[in-house]
Each structure stands twice: as structure tokens, then as C-alpha cells.
Amino acid sequence: MTEQLYYEDVIVGDEITPLVKQPTTRQLVMWAGAVGDYFPIHYDKDFAQSRGLPGVIVHGQLIGAFLGQLVTDWIGERGSLRKLSCNYKGMNYPGEALTFKGKVTKKYVEDEHHYVECRLRAENSKGEKTASGVAIVILPSRG
Amino acid sequence: MEWEPREYEIEREMIRRFVRAVGDPNPLWQDGIIAPPTFILAIGFEQFVEGLMSLAPFNTVLMGNTELECHQPIRRGDVITAVFKISSLREREGQMGRMAFMTFDGSYKNQKQELVAKCRQMIIGY
Numbered sequence: 001m002t003e004q005l006y007y008e009d010v011i012v013g014d015e016i017t018p019l020v021k022q023p024t025t026r027q028l029v030m031w032a033g034a035v036g037d038y039f040p041i042h043y044d045k046d047f048a049q050s051r052g053l054p055g056v057i058v059h060g061q062l063i064g065a066f067l068g069q070l071v072t073d074w075i076g077e078r079g080s081l082r083k084l085s086c087n088y089k090g091m092n093y094p095g096e097a098l099t100f101k102g103k104v105t106k107k108y109v110e111d112e113h114h115y116v117e118c119r120l121r122a123e124n125s126k127g128e129k130t131a132s133g134v135a136i137v138i139l140p141s142r143g
Numbered sequence: 144m145e146w147e148p149r150e151y152e153i154e155r156e157m158i159r160r161f162v163r164a165v166g167d168p169n170p171l172w173q174d175g176i177i178a179p180p181t182f183i184l185a186i187g188f189e190q191f192v193e194g195l196m197s198l199a200p201f202n203t204v205l206m207g208n209t210e211l212e213c214h215q216p217i218r219r220g221d222v223i224t225a226v227f228k229i230s231s232l233r234e235r236e237g238q239m240g241r242m243a244f245m246t247f248d249g250s251y252k253n254q255k256q257e258l259v260a261k262c263r264q265m266i267i268g269y
Binding site (some may be wrong): 062064065086087 | 160161164179204205209
């Protein structure tokens with residue numbers, strides 16, 4: 001496990017260590033089972049094509065979960081993720097490498113909690129932004 | 144429209160299955176005692192989608208956005224009550240014919256009636 005991140009360690013403009021994921025169709029099936037999302041555009045190529053898609057697509061919420069992983073990896077055991085938003089802007093396809101990135105946009109203290117806000121994005125292998133989001137986390141303070 | 148509240152008892156294997164599906168190696172959730180914040184997406188989603196499709200049998204549904212608000216971590220043994228309701232609906236003609244933009248609010252409480260999370264999602268159906 002990485003070292004605990006503290007509020008005082010964070011500077012606006014800091015980049016979060018990127019996370020790379022390459023979901024396979026197998027992973028999409030695992031996700032479908034784990035959350036109960038059985039819509040066939042995520043595992044049945046013929047069905048997906050009959051709906052005008054080039055093939056099966058990655059579940060939007062799985063992209064959201066990857067962004068969650070990016071943030072929880074960064075904030076460590078004593079950090080807490082309070083808000084996570086994700087806008088799905090483009091299709092993601094299995095087999096494609098996706099990179100998840102984040103950048104600190106704001107830090108502030110409110111009601112004795114130390115908040116950090118980050119802007120998040122998912123990029124496909126062509127560098128196109130397929131999702132964007134915002135996370136608000138609480139970090140421990142060195143006091 | 145509002146879905147009937149429904150209870151979900153959180154078992155260790157549900158958490159572990161979710162963590163394996165994400166491929167998240169974080170040691171915090173490997174033993175299935177504490178769930179990662181996005182685990183909320185797994186609670187009640189199946190019943191929610193069934194309700195949505197019986198309401199309007201769309202050809203395709205795509206997720207537009209997700210906004211998750213986490214109040215406290217979910218743990219093994221929690222009994223989570225989830226309620227979903229439609230908070231806004233608008234329709235317009237798009238390149239795929241009539242498209243519906245539906246915003247749903249999910250609210251999740253634990254067995255002590257404490258709010259654990261809220262989740263707002265926009266779904267596009269056509």
C-alpha cells in the first residue's frame with residue numbers, strides 16, 4: 001500500500017498517478033454479474049450491432065468505478081471519497097487500453113474537514129476523452 | 144414515479160465479486176468487510192432496470208452520467224434499503240428517433256436508518 005496522503009501534501013494543479021485499464025469482454029461479464037446489469041449491448045455482439053453499435057461496449061458505470069479506483073488508490077486508507085461524478089462522453093470498447101487521470105483543482109477547509117476537489121478524465125488509446133468527472137475527497141491533516 | 148423500497152443484505156462475497164469485477168487490488172476491500180465507495184452502483188440496480196424497462200421498453204439504454212454522494216462506507220452485514228425515483232424526464236427527437244433523457248435519484252439507508260449514499264444518474268433511452 002502506498003504512503004498515506006495528507007491534505008498538506010496536496011497542491012492545486014497536482015496530477016494523480018494515472019491508472020491504466022484494459023477491460024476485456026470477460027471483465028464486462030464479471031461486472032454485469034456483480035451489479036446486475038444484463039443489458040446485452042455489453043456482451044452480445046449481434047445484439048449490439050442490431051442497435052447500431054459497432055460491437056459490445058463497456059458499461060458506463062464500470063468507467064465510473066475505474067475513476068473511483070483512481071481516487072481511492074490516491075487518497076489511501078484514511079482518505080474518504082465524498083462525491084464522485086462522471087459524465088459519459090463516448091463509447092469505450094473492450095480490448096482497448098483506457099487511461100484514467102486526475103488533477104487537483106481546489107482545496108479548502110469546511111466544518112473542520114479538509115477537502116480536496118479533483119477533475120477526472122478517461123481517455124482511450126487515441127487520446128480521446130470518453131468520460132469526465134469530478135471527485136471531492138476528505139484527507140487527513142497533519143494538524 | 145417511485146420504486147418500492149427494497150432491502151439488500153450485504154454479504155462478503157457480494158463485495159468481493161464487485162472488487163474482482165473492477166479489478167481493484169486495494170488491500171482495503173480484498174477481504175470483503177468494507178466495500179469501495181462505488182459498490183453502491185451494485186445495490187438494487189437490477190430491480191431498478193427491470194422497473195425502467197417495464198415502464199418504457201426502450202430499444203437501447205445508455206448511461207449519460209452518474210453522481211455519487213457517499214456519507215459512510217458500506218460494510219459486510221449492513222442491510223441497505225434502496226429507493227429509486229424519477230426526478231426528471233425530457234424527450235426530444237434525435238438521430239435515433241425519439242430519445243428520452245431520464246434522471247433518477249437513488250437513496251440508500253442502512254439498518255440504523257442512517258443515510259449511507261445518494262446516487263443520481265441520467266439515462267438515455269431510445
